[in-house]
Amino acid sequence: MNRRNLVLSVGVTALGLGISMQTVSAQAAWPTEPIQIVVPWAAGGATDAIMRILAGEVSNALEIPVTVVNQTGARGTVGTNAVLNAPADGYTWASGGVQDLGTYKVQGLLDTELEDWHLFIAVLNAPVLSVGADSELNSPTDVATFMNENPAQLTVGTSGIPSTAYSAIQAFQSHVGGDFRAVAYDGDAPTMVAVVSGEVMATTQSGPGQAAMIKGGRVKPLAVLSDQPLMIEGVDEIPPVTQFYPDFSAPGVTIQVGVFLPEGVPQEVLDRMTEVWDNEIVNSEALQAYALENGAIFRPMHGEEAMKMARSAVAAVAWQMHEDGTTSVSPDEVGIPRP
Numbered sequence: 073m074n075r076r077n078l079v080l081s082v083g084v085t086a087l088g089l090g091i092s093m094q095t096v097s098a099q100a101a102w103p104t105e106p107i108q109i110v111v112p113w114a115a116g117g118a119t120d121a122i123m124r125i126l127a128g129e130v131s132n133a134l135e136i137p138v139t140v141v142n143q144t145g146a147r148g149t150v151g152t153n154a155v156l157n158a159p160a161d162g163y164t165w166a167s168g169g170v171q172d173l174g175t176y177k178v179q180g181l182l183d184t185e186l187e188d189w190h191l192f193i194a195v196l197n198a199p200v201l202s203v204g205a206d207s208e209l210n211s212p213t214d215v216a217t218f219m220n221e222n223p224a225q226l227t228v229g230t231s232g233i234p235s236t237a238y239s240a241i242q243a244f245q246s247h248v249g250g251d252f253r254a255v256a257y258d259g260d261a262p263t264m265v266a267v268v269s270g271e272v273m274a275t276t277q278s279g280p281g282q283a284a285m286i287k288g289g290r291v292k293p294l295a296v297l298s299d300q301p302l303m304i305e306g307v308d309e310i311p312p313v314t315q316f317y318p319d320f321s322a323p324g325v326t327i328q329v330g331v332f333l334p335e336g337v338p339q340e341v342l343d344r345m346t347e348v349w350d351n352e353i354v355n356s357e358a359l360q361a362y363a364l365e366n367g368a369i370f371r372p373m374h375g376e377e378a379m380k381m382a383r384s385a386v387a388a389v390a391w392q393m394h395e396d397g398t399t400s401v402s403p404d405e406v407g408i409p410r411p
Contacts, residue, residue, distance in 0.1 A: 103163065106139060107137070107138045108163065109123050109138065110166055111168070112152050114144050119167060121280065122280065124140050126330075129352060130352075151166065152182060161337065162338060166332040168329065168332075169327040170193075171324060173332060174386030178400065178402075186386060188334060190334075193374065195363055196327065196329070199297045200294075200310060203294060207292060209294070212316045216250060219245060224251045226273055227253050229255050229263040230275065231257060231263060232258075237281075239325050243324070255271075280368045295313040328382055349374045356372075390403040
């Protein structure tokens with residue numbers, strides 16, 4: 073090789089290395105623009121509240137603005153569908169509870185399933201059976217008696233079908249008998265206003281979704297639909313429903329709440345998000361304080377751990393819905409095995 077060809081060869085090689093290094097640098101630079109977390113429920117609810125704290129923590133970790141955008145409607149599918157239709161580039165995230173996400177398809181509401189998403193969970197929320205502050209119902213057994221003696225007369229505020237609040241009251245009704253009438257609202261905040269005003273008699277929204285009204289004495293919590301009591305800072309311990317019904321079990325009604333990135337996002341996005349969850353989110357004092365104050369369970373997780381818990385919860389909820397006739401297709405037709 074003569075000197076001229078050697079120089080050309082070295083130059084081409086250097087140019088190639090430069091392009092390669094620029095490509096790697098561009099990939100490693102994610103994120104380079106603001107990120108949006110789409111909340112499919114109204115502002116002021118439990119999902120909205122935790123997402124705003126989470127957005128701040130992720131923003132600090134990534135050193136990029138992370139904003140929350142509320143896109144409500146159609147039982148949470150409007151916001152979720154907006155993320156599905158956005159570019160899968162890591163800059164638009166869905167959020168909420170995995171049971172909602174995983175049961176849209178069996179309801180015929182949205183063509184998506186758990187496997188379409190990467191789950192990054194921050195907290196777990198358990199549903200609380202509550203009634204208006206002046207209600208004559210003072211325990212879960214009172215509610216059960218009313219549902220049996222007055223079928224479909226108990227009005228229960230939920231975030232629609234499918235929502236975890238609906239699944240919770242459905243699980244309770246399946247255990248104690250009787251019947252209820254669900255009334256749908258766009259998230260926790262309007263649901264709780266309806267309970268306080270007397271528009272509905274009861275609700276099974278999550279602890280964080282009810283915390284403010286419980287602390288203010290605006291609603292009366294009767295039991296957490298779990299086998300463990302629930303603490304909300306500043307109020308008496310809320311007893312578990314198993315104190316009244318020892319054999320009650322509803323594994324699908326404790327909600328995994330977090331952000332969901334659509335399948336197809338670049339691997340470098342997932343790698344960076346995993347680092348954030350393993351280092352910053354798991355040690356977040358702001359999220360831990362939120363959980364203690366609002367009756368949530370601080371439990372960051374991602375990857376297969378999050379997906380395994382999600383599959384179990386979605387299966388329980390989807391098949392309960394199917395048995396109650398509220399699905400448009402059988403869960404096994406969309407790949408959800410019977411638990």
